[in-house]
Amino acid sequence: MLRQSSATLTIRASRPGLHEFTAEVREFVGSGGVSEGLLTLFCRHTSASLLIQENAAPAARRDLETYFARVAPEGGPYEHDDEGPDDMPAHLRSALTATQLSIPLQGGRLALGTWQGIFLFEHRKGTPERSIAVHLIGE
Amino acid sequence: MLRQSSATLTIRASRPGLHEFTAEVREFVGSGGVSEGLLTLFCRHTSASLLIQENAAPAARRDLETYFARVAPEGGPYEHDDEGPDDMPAHLRSALTATQLSIPLQGGRLALGTWQGIFLFEHRKGTPERSIAVHLIGE
Amino acid sequence: MLRQSSATLTIRASRPGLHEFTAEVREFVGSGGVSEGLLTLFCRHTSASLLIQENAAPAARRDLETYFARVAPEGGPYEHDDEGPDDMPAHLRSALTATQLSIPLQGGRLALGTWQGIFLFEHRKGTPERSIAVHLIGE
Numbered sequence: 001m002l003r004q005s006s007a008t009l010t011i012r013a014s015r016p017g018l019h020e021f022t023a024e025v026r027e028f029v030g031s032g033g034v035s036e037g038l039l040t041l042f043c044r045h046t047s048a049s050l051l052i053q054e055n056a057a058p059a060a061r062r063d064l065e066t067y068f069a070r071v072a073p074e075g076g077p078y079e080h081d082d083e084g085p086d087d088m089p090a091h092l093r094s095a096l097t098a099t100q101l102s103i104p105l106q107g108g109r110l111a112l113g114t115w116q117g118i119f120l121f122e123h124r125k126g127t128p129e130r131s132i133a134v135h136l137i138g139e
Numbered sequence: 140m141l142r143q144s145s146a147t148l149t150i151r152a153s154r155p156g157l158h159e160f161t162a163e164v165r166e167f168v169g170s171g172g173v174s175e176g177l178l179t180l181f182c183r184h185t186s187a188s189l190l191i192q193e194n195a196a197p198a199a200r201r202d203l204e205t206y207f208a209r210v211a212p213e214g215g216p217y218e219h220d221d222e223g224p225d226d227m228p229a230h231l232r233s234a235l236t237a238t239q240l241s242i243p244l245q246g247g248r249l250a251l252g253t254w255q256g257i258f259l260f261e262h263r264k265g266t267p268e269r270s271i272a273v274h275l276i277g278e
Numbered sequence: 279m280l281r282q283s284s285a286t287l288t289i290r291a292s293r294p295g296l297h298e299f300t301a302e303v304r305e306f307v308g309s310g311g312v313s314e315g316l317l318t319l320f321c322r323h324t325s326a327s328l329l330i331q332e333n334a335a336p337a338a339r340r341d342l343e344t345y346f347a348r349v350a351p352e353g354g355p356y357e358h359d360d361e362g363p364d365d366m367p368a369h370l371r372s373a374l375t376a377t378q379l380s381i382p383l384q385g386g387r388l389a390l391g392t393w394q395g396i397f398l399f400e401h402r403k404g405t406p407e408r409s410i411a412v413h414l415i416g417e
Contacts (some may be wrong), residue, residue, distance in 0.1 A: 002141050002415075004277065006175060006245055015384065032362050036229075036284060038413050040177055040241050040316055044252035046193045052377040054369055055389050056325045059358035063366050064373060071349070073212070080198035088202050091193060095203060099191040100241050100320050104413040106284055111411035113322035133250035135177050135243040137276065138282065143416065145314060175397055177315055179380050183391035187331045193369060202354050210349070220336035226339050234342060238330040239380050272389035274382040276280075276314050276415065 004137040005032050009041075011130050013048065013122035015064045016086075020055060021132075022118045024086045025069045026110065028134055035108040037138015040101045042132045047090035049097040050093055055117025068121075088122035097121055143276040148180075150269050152187070155225075156204045159194060160271075161257045165249065169262035174247040176277015181216055181239045183270045186263045188236040194256025205207030205259075206233045213249050229262035236260055244277055282415040287319075289408050291400035294364075296329065296339045299410075300396045304388065313386040316320055317415015320378045322409045325368030325402045327375040328377035333395025346371045346399075366393050375399055383416055 007028055015020045031040060043050050054060040072092035074085045081087050101118070104111040112118075122129055146167055152158045168178060182189050193199040211231035213224045220226050240257070243250040251257075259269055285306055291297045306320045321328050332338040350370035359365050366395060379396070382389040388394075396409055 002282065004175065004177075006243055008250075024268075036282065038282075038415065039273045042250055043245055044250060044255065046191065046252070047352050051373055052324065053373065057360065059277055059340050059356075060366065060369055061358075062371065063148065063354070063356045063358050067354075068352070068373075069264070072206070076202070076206075080196050082196065082198075085255045088199065091199055091203065092206050095192065095207075095236055097188055097373055098237070098376070102320070102380055104318060104320055106286075106302055106410045106411065111320055111322060113287075113324070113409070116322065116324055124202055132254070133243045133245065133268060137177065143280065143314065143316075145382055146383075147389075181380070181389055183384055183389060183394065185394055186329065187393070192336055211345070215341070215345075217341045219341045221335065221337075223370060229336065230338055231343065231345050234329055234331065234346075234375055237376070241380055270391070272382045272384065276316065 002139050006135045009134055011120045011132055013120055013130055014128060016122050017121045018061045018121055020117045020119050025118055032136050032138055034138035037103055037105045037136060038112040040102040040135040042133040044133055046094055048130050049094040049099060049121045050101050051097050051119045051121050052101060052116050054115050054117055056115055073085055079112055084126050093123045141278050145274045148273055150259045150271055152259055153267060155261050157258045157260055157266055158202045159258050161275055164257055171275050173275055173277035176243055176244045176275060177241055179241040179274040181272040183231055183272055187269050188233040188238055188260045189257045190236050190260045191240060192258055193254050195254055206271050220270050225263050230255045232262045252257040280417050284413045287392060287410040289410055291398055291408055292307060294400050294403055296341045296397045296399055298333060298395045298397050300406055303396055304366040312414055313368050313417035316380055316381045318413040320354045320411040322411055324372055326408050327372040327377055327399045328373050328379050329397045329399050331397055332393050334393055347391055364402050371401045393407050
């Protein structure tokens with residue numbers, strides 16, 4: 001019998017960069033009583049985003065952060081800087097990555113590959129937590 | 140009781156750039172009789188794309204348009220230019236942003252953050268409207 | 279009556295670049311007995327990704343490959359190169375494109391536009407096949 005559930009996860013992001021929250025997602029999935037289905041994560045912000053990436057190598061995370069800091073740099077010049085120099089680069093880095101991710105659930109487990117983790121990509125300073133809407137459908 | 144519905148939205152995009160269509164999506168959601176679920180939008184084109192972005196500041200929209208015009212410029216050089224100089228940049232800008240977005244529906248409302256709007260990102264000139272496939276599942 | 283099914287597709291990618299697998303996805307959809315619903319594809323790797331793109335023009339594919347090779351080049355410099363010079367660029371190109379795609383199913387057909395194909399974007403050398411988790415829900 002198909003059913004669904006939803007929630008809002010609050011993820012702490014004490015500094016800009018990649019913050020893994022695979023464990024929080026697994027905890028939500030584990031509580032849902034669903035073993036086959038589809039999980040969706042939606043970042044409720046335009047200055048933070050989602051990324052599935054390598055969860056083993058901290059150097060890969062640092063290279064990702066460096067790369068996006070370079071291709072969408074502070075000091076653009078940008079017309080929009082209402083909230084400071086990290087405002088517009090945050091929107092650009094969000095646009096280049098993902099606001100939403102859906103992951104199949106198979107045999108009670110997220111269908112993540114061996115080295116895949118789920119990350120919040122925080123693009124701003126001084127935003128201590130972020131809100132991720134979560135939806136699960138399955139049986 | 141779970142149910143689903145689908146439709147095709149036609150979005151007018153009289154000029155290249157970002158066109159908000161959050162209101163059209165809300166209208167479809169409002170007619171579906173579903174208050175908890177998952178909404179999916181799919182852009183049926185390879186030279187236009189979807190973006191969740193800041194809906195309050197026109198300057199942020201202009202900066203986004205300027206940025207993608209710079210990182211995937213006309214006059215590449217590109218091998219593919221069957222339909223003119225804005226042909227290949229349109230494919231690149233689509234590849235860098237999103238073809239599809241799914242948004243949870245909670246308490247009868249899309250789980251968008253306060254400042255989030257849903258945009259069609261038109262990358263070509265002379266394409267007066269675009270077709271977005273919409274799917275809603277929930278209860 | 280809503281129902282769901284899932285599978286894992288194995289896609290051969292003998293060389294880096296774009297590999298269309300629309301036919302394999304259609305075959306899975308055709309076997310599911312579902313004509314209205316939502317199909318989700320999830321790439322179980324951090325060095326390959328998914329892309330909906332032009333399926334008619336090989337030149338557009340070559341331009342896409344050239345573009346991503348240029349914006350996320352080998353020889354960065356990168357801190358992370360455990361698996362060689364194509365390791366970190368593969369993660370960056372994955373981050374810039376899509377790990378997951380959902381496509382509505384309408385009237386028994388994927389809601390793809392006329393020129394849209396589904397591609398695996400292989401970013402590494404020497405990875406002969408890739409694993410794509412697939413989920414279908416509908417009726």
